[in-house]
Amino acid sequence: MESESESGAAADTPPLETLSFHGDEEIIEVVELDPGPPDPDDLAQEMEDVDFEEEEEEEDGNEEGWVLEPQEGVVGSMEGPDDSEVTFALHTASVFCVSLDPKTNTLAVTGGEDDKAFVWRLSDGELLFECAGHKDSVTCAGFSHDSTLVATGDMSGLLKVWQVDTKEEVWSFEAGDLEWMEWHPRAPVLLAGTADGNTWMWKVPNGDCKTFQGPNCPATCGRVLPDGKRAVVGYEDGTIRIWDLKQGNPIHVLKGTEGHQGPLTCVATNQDGSLILTGSVDCQAKLVSATTGKVVGVFRPETVASQPNLGEGEESESNSVESLGFCSVMPLAAVGYLDGTLAIYDLSTQTLRHQCQHQSGIVQLLWEAGTAVVYTCSLDGIVRLWDARTGRLLTDYRGHTAEILDFALSKDASLVVTTSGDHKAKVFCVQRPDR
Numbered sequence: 001m002e003s004e005s006e007s008g009a010a011a012d013t014p015p016l017e018t019l020s021f022h023g024d025e026e027i028i029e030v031v032e033l034d035p036g037p038p039d040p041d042d043l044a045q046e047m048e049d050v051d052f053e054e055e056e057e058e059e060d061g062n063e064e065g066w067v068l069e070p071q072e073g074v075v076g077s078m079e080g081p082d083d084s085e086v087t088f089a090l091h092t093a094s095v096f097c098v099s100l101d102p103k104t105n106t107l108a109v110t111g112g113e114d115d116k117a118f119v120w121r122l123s124d125g126e127l128l129f130e131c132a133g134h135k136d137s138v139t140c141a142g143f144s145h146d147s148t149l150v151a152t153g154d155m156s157g158l159l160k161v162w163q164v165d166t167k168e169e170v171w172s173f174e175a176g177d178l179e180w181m182e183w184h185p186r187a188p189v190l191l192a193g194t195a196d197g198n199t200w201m202w203k204v205p206n207g208d209c210k211t212f213q214g215p216n217c218p219a220t221c222g223r224v225l226p227d228g229k230r231a232v233v234g235y236e237d238g239t240i241r242i243w244d245l246k247q248g249n250p251i252h253v254l255k256g257t258e259g260h261q262g263p264l265t266c267v268a269t270n271q272d273g274s275l276i277l278t279g280s281v282d283c284q285a286k287l288v289s290a291t292t293g294k295v296v297g298v299f300r301p302e303t304v305a306s307q308p309n310l311g312e313g314e315e316s317e318s319n320s321v322e323s324l325g326f327c328s329v330m331p332l333a334a335v336g337y338l339d340g341t342l343a344i345y346d347l348s349t350q351t352l353r354h355q356c357q358h359q360s361g362i363v364q365l366l367w368e369a370g371t372a373v374v375y376t377c378s379l380d381g382i383v384r385l386w387d388a389r390t391g392r393l394l395t396d397y398r399g400h401t402a403e404i405l406d407f408a409l410s411k412d413a414s415l416v417v418t419t420s421g422d423h424k425a426k427v428f429c430v431q432r433p434d435r
Contacts, residue, residue: 082399084426086125090118095419096139097406103147105410107164108417110425111138117152119164122415122427129167134158140181144188149204151190153181159192161204171205179220186228193219199233201245212243212250220264225290226273232290234264234278240286242276242293252293260284262320270326275347277333279321285335287347297350299333301341323364327372332388334374336362342376344388354391358384363404368413375416377404383416383428397428 093113100122101107107128111117117131117138131141131152140153149170153159157175162168176194183190192200197214199222217236224231230251231243238260242252260280268277269290276288287297301319323336331347340358342365345351360379367374372388381400386393402421409416416428 083397083428084399085429086122086427087399088118088120088125088425088427089423090120090127091116091423091425093423094402094405094421095423095425096137097141098408098417098419098425099142100408100410100417101143101147101150101164102145102411105412105415107143107147108408108425108427109141109143109150109152110419111141111152111154112419112423113137115154117141119150119162119167122417125427128164129162131160131162131169133160133169133172140178140192142181142183144183144190144204145186146188149183149188151181151183151204153178153192157194159190161190171202171207173200173202173207173209175200177218179218180222182222182224184224184228185226191222191224191231193222193233195219197235199231199243210245210248212241212248214241215239218263221267223267223269223276225269225276226271230273230290232267232269232276232278232288234260234267234280236263238262238264238280238282240264240267240276240278240288242290254286254288254293254295258295260286265321266323268325271328275326277324277326277335279324279335281320283319283321283337285321285324285333285345287333287350297347299335299343299345299350299352301335301337301339301343302352302355322362325365325367325374327367327374327388328369330372330388332372334365334367334388336365336376338362340378342374342386344374344386344391354388356386356391356393360403364407366407366409368409369411371413373413375407375409377407377418379403381420381422383407383418385430397430399426399428400424 091112091114095110095112097111099109109119115134119128134154136154136156138152138154143150149161150164151161157178159173161171163170176196179193181192188204190202190204195218197216197219199212199219201210214235215237219233220236222233233241240254240259241250244251260282262280262282264280266279274290276290278286285299286295289296319337319339322338326333333345335343338361340360342356344354346353358378362376362378365376374386374388376384381404383397385395400420400422404418404420407418419425
């Protein structure tokens with residue numbers, strides 16, 4: 001679900017007059033990086049860059065001059081501290097997922113426990129259209145690489161795709177119980193993992209389909225690699241498979257001691273796709289070479305590592321890896337744990353660099369593109385920004401009255417969009433004195 005938020009600053013996005021945007025400011029800090037030793041498997045593989053900005057904008061130019069007006073489903077303020085600029089309040093139950101359109105970052109799609117999904121405008125919370133027809137909680141939602149299509153998926157496995165400009169449904173499919181869903185980074189191709197172990201891949205809207213059969217257990221998480229030719233999928237039995245999307249066969253399978261000792265919860269890749277990071281309820285994060293399929297590093301929180309007599313079952317009940325990701329400008333990785341620990345690891349030395357404690361469990365983390373700043377959202381309803389170089393908390397944003405369940409970051413890092421168990425989605429304007 002993740003989506004996506006990993007591309008560079010959207011310099012071509014016009015400023016929204018109703019919010020304080022910072023997309024036209026440059027990050028002037030230069031970080032000198034020690035090149036360090038080469039990766040263990042000489043992973044400097046040439047990869048094609050994914051360019052989300054190739055095509056010309058086709059927006060109708062109505063971004064400027066919007067006026068915030070009271071309207072149904074949009075709440076301007078709440079009692080108590082609320083740092084948000086806009087609140088979207090049309091959901092009637094917990095809001096599980098959010099994604100931003102990658103081309104302009106002006107639209108959001110959210111899905112919730114109310115069996116509903118909505119596409120709405122970030123600047124003022126105006127509803128564009130409802131993605132109607134779901135009969136179970138909408139747990140996955142996202143825009144295609146060119147922002148022309150939006151897909152929603154519910155827990156029962158019903159997936160639907162709409163064309164954004166016409167607001168018309170153009171494709172639907174009923175798969176098994178849905179675990180994850182993701183668009184291909186450069187084509188109108190949708191991938192999803194289901195509880196029967198299958199990973200599905202469809203061309204949209206013509207519906208051409210290919211399946212990748214995993215073990216007889218749920219495909220719990222997945223990610224298309226940046227080259228668009230491979231995908232990494234994690235499974236409930238702890239195994240990891242790197243699939244060739246064209247040939248339909250697994251290139252590498254990691255199982256036993258190479259895999260995890262519990263269900264996988266999350267997976268991420270670095271910018272060039274040479275490294276993969278996997279997380280599991282076994283509290284381990286594994287660094288894998290995408291080229292060789294070999295584990296080249298294992299990270300565990302120090303609190304667990306210092307208790308060797310702690311059994312696997314006992315450990316997994318109290319803690320797990322919930323989210324992880326790579327920094328794009330330094331050899332760092334961040335791992336977020338259910339016990340509230342944010343661990344920053346140095347990939348060059350494979351050592352723990354900083355440990356940042358939250359008051360409650362971390363739900364998700366995202367790195368800001370082009371900086372060493374990592375964003376976290378947690379069960380206490382707060383978004384926090386951390387400087388990964390120092391481990392220092394930069395700022396936090398409040399406004400939700402329940403746990404945050406998902407969040408997205410605009411490409412220029414000027415906006416954070418959150419969803420919560422309080423039935424709300426919120427837009428926060430990020431203002432930092434260090435940029």
